Amino acid sequence: MSVAEAPSADASGRGSAFSGAAGGAELTVVEPLIFERSRAERRGVRFPRASDVARQAAVGQPELPASVLRAHAPRLPEVSELEMLRHFNRLAHLNQAIDLNFYPLGSCTMKYNPKVNEWAARLPGLADSHPLDPEELSQGSLELMWLLAELLKDVSGFTAISLQPAAGAHGELTGMLMTRAYHRANGEAEQRTKVLVPDSSHGTNPATATMVGYQTVTIRSNQRGGIDLEALRAALGPDVAALMITNPSTLGIFEDQIDQVIGAVKEAGAIAYMDGANLNAILGRFRPGEVGFDIMHFNLHKTFSTPHGGGGPGAGPIGVSPRLEPFLPRPMPVLVVGDPDEVRANAWAGRSTPGVRFALDDDRPQSIGKVRSLYGNFGMFVRAYTYIRSNGDAGLRTISEDAVLAANYLRVKLNDVYDLPYDRISKHEVVFSGRRQKREHGVTTLDIAKAILDHGIHPPTIYFPLIVEEALMVEPTETESLETLDHFIGVMREIAEQAATDPDAIKRAPSTTPVGRLDEAAAARRPDLRHVFPDETAPPSAPPAAPTPDAPTT
């Protein structure tokens, strides 16, 4: 197979990258690695030279000893600015994205990311604000963080918020560390060694519990897709530290016995943790802090529309009940001069409060400490604040109503052609099963996902949650028009029909994407994780896969 020197993309970009591959006549690399475009001494961005004054002044200051200097310059690409830009623009053309087409990836809430949020995050007064500047210079950043925390309290019903965690899983880690700190303060840390998770939970939940040294116990779901109350009660006891539960669940179902679940957990002296990944379905309808949950993480990149960025940055603030508040990470932005109600009222009216002063409170003796440097992903706070203020009370409620309506619409329009293991009212998403297609026609859910790609749509999440065979987890979100939903329904019905009439065609999909199905097994068997320069000898290889030793525990 030959690797073409020239890229197949042209000035029009996207079309050529896709159709060039679809033609299939000539096997090419769609875009070479940037290293392959490098030419010695070609320059991109240049920097000024030090002035004579500077150089003269520097004489007499310590020079770098030869022992600390590197022998060879790093082989970074040497390209012009235009070549660099074209390279990344061509790569951009190879991506599917919300801004191009429907992206109903379940559990990820791929909604429209409003552009005014980006405008706000790039305001020099915010983006150029240094986190260690004296507090007098950072009052705007601190006020924004304080106001966002106030809004998150309103949304969740919790009494205190930490914005510090950088992602949902990071929020979970923070919550579990706080759980331990809480039990330790009560003298029960030694006895409470288990964390309960439903079998429908995100993989991050058990992985997080392990990172904190807890043993995970899986609780089965009942036939209706909710947590099995009897199994939960049987597992609860003086050795349980917490229950981590996602609500609405990964099946897109609201736990309709949630009050009994919380009651049982509380009675056992454990912490009730809610994974807030699916908050988009319940804004203004259910506030976990109000009904007894102790901790919840938000995903600002889901519910509050900060861009997913190809996999981050996200932000995973947590809300907690009063009994957990002393253990929150430090520091916390606090209002030190001013009446909170007045400051809020003024901000809601677009006014600054005269004489108001914010600070970072680091004097929190029971705090678990810091989970991230500085204060968290501030740029995401700016976007989420902008988004919440834009939508306001009515808008937030509309978000959940429309998200739920769209999921239910897909449910009723597709449940005759795809199996629906849990046929109940959907919240933010609906989980179908491709088991019928697999059994009757040998077409797997993976095949269906690949066939969806040929329609320019990003497939739903597949094979998750684990308790649904051949799962197809569809989260349409509130920002997709009826025409888009109907188009998707048409595509899904067409694929279901084709699974019966021409299953081989589906197994060959995709055929219109820049590359076809990729050999993931080979990638894992012989890991090729970086560019090898032509003059380099063969890079060291990974050792063979061995059973993973567990992390050390106390």
Place this chain on the structure above:
Amino acid sequence: MTYSPHTEADRARMLEAVGVASIEDLFADIPVAVRAGSWGVPPPLAEQEVRAELARLAGRNRIPDVTFLGAGVYRHLIPAVVGEVIGRSEFATAYTPYQPEVSQGTLQSIYEFQSLICELTGMEVATASHYDGATATAEAALMACRLTRRSRVAVSAGVNPDYRRVLQTYCSGPGIEVDTIPVDLADGGDGTTDPAAIERVGEVACVIAAQPNFYGQLEPMQSLADAAHAAGAQFVAVVEPTSLALLEAPGEYGADIVASEGQPLGIPVNFGGPFVGLMAARMASVRQMPGRLVGATRDVQGRKGYVLTLQAREQHIRREKAASNICTNQALMALAATAYLTAVGPAGLREVAELSMTQARHLTAALESAGLAKRRFGGTYLNEVALRVPNAASRHAALAERGIVAGHLLERDQPELRDTLLLVATELTTDDDIERLVSALDETR
């Protein structure tokens, strides 16, 4: 303002299809006893109103006219073309590349990122990135514990205090003990980590040291690595990426794991985030690395392509047995670093490092010759320097009022470092900035 596309007619059609009379019926599964009470979320704002509100908050910050503040977060030139790249919707509004056929842009850019980080650090494998330098450092320590099956780690006091706090928190989870290796912080001391002290810490999974260290001092990394290895420990190097244009690559002095804050590579200071954590290691350790990895492979027709790989380490496959709970990386920030390193190239990065170093020496010499400050430590520094300044706290505050930030007041966190300012120069530091600092400090004498 709402981003809903639906008209009332659309909603009516959908409700009818679903077979319910009103939207309330779709929330009937929420038990009455737990339904939400009222909240205090204010009314919606139109775009011009929300812009005014954000402009108000931005205006309440004061961006200094002149600043020498770094302490782990650095202002560098961000080439306009870098902003152009990461602003593209196709990168910004995609998600984790679970479907590689339509995610080659993200995947290839991460593969290039991994390659660039390996090349900068002299290591064999780099992850797709972490939340920030502090969490990358903490994850490196946990990784070393898995590799050595030991449950104590040692960290130099020269590592950024914020990183050490995060390390402490992460280690408290699985009950890993953290020992601190002292740095000679006395006035006139050498401000570096003593390799001999490593012998005294006993059986640890790793020794963590920073180059340059938090105080700007250059550490004897080779000796520290050798001492760590003699103790059977992994050596974790915490490095500043632009410095690697000049300084020996950690792979050369025997680092086993490298952790770093990638913010200086094209990412704004952003009041502390989002940043990007870098992590690199030896191939022999790859299966114990936390976080995402992208690898090259072939498609069904033999074309080269990229996929997420070695996922058997990760939470979505292994759940409670995963190497870490990490679900995402900081892909867009990793793209910024990739675009930055590509835009400046080896010559540009060297210019940045050299100019920063020269201006730091210019700054130090100017303050010293005016009799305003003197270096707190001996030894060599790179582009950040700890200076003794009498009455530092009050003068730092007085200058801030005039829009000049005279670096980081170390006594804010470390009382033993009274009257010491940590000042940084970068390529953005002008001769005029230095003159203004000198005269402003002089006026507060």
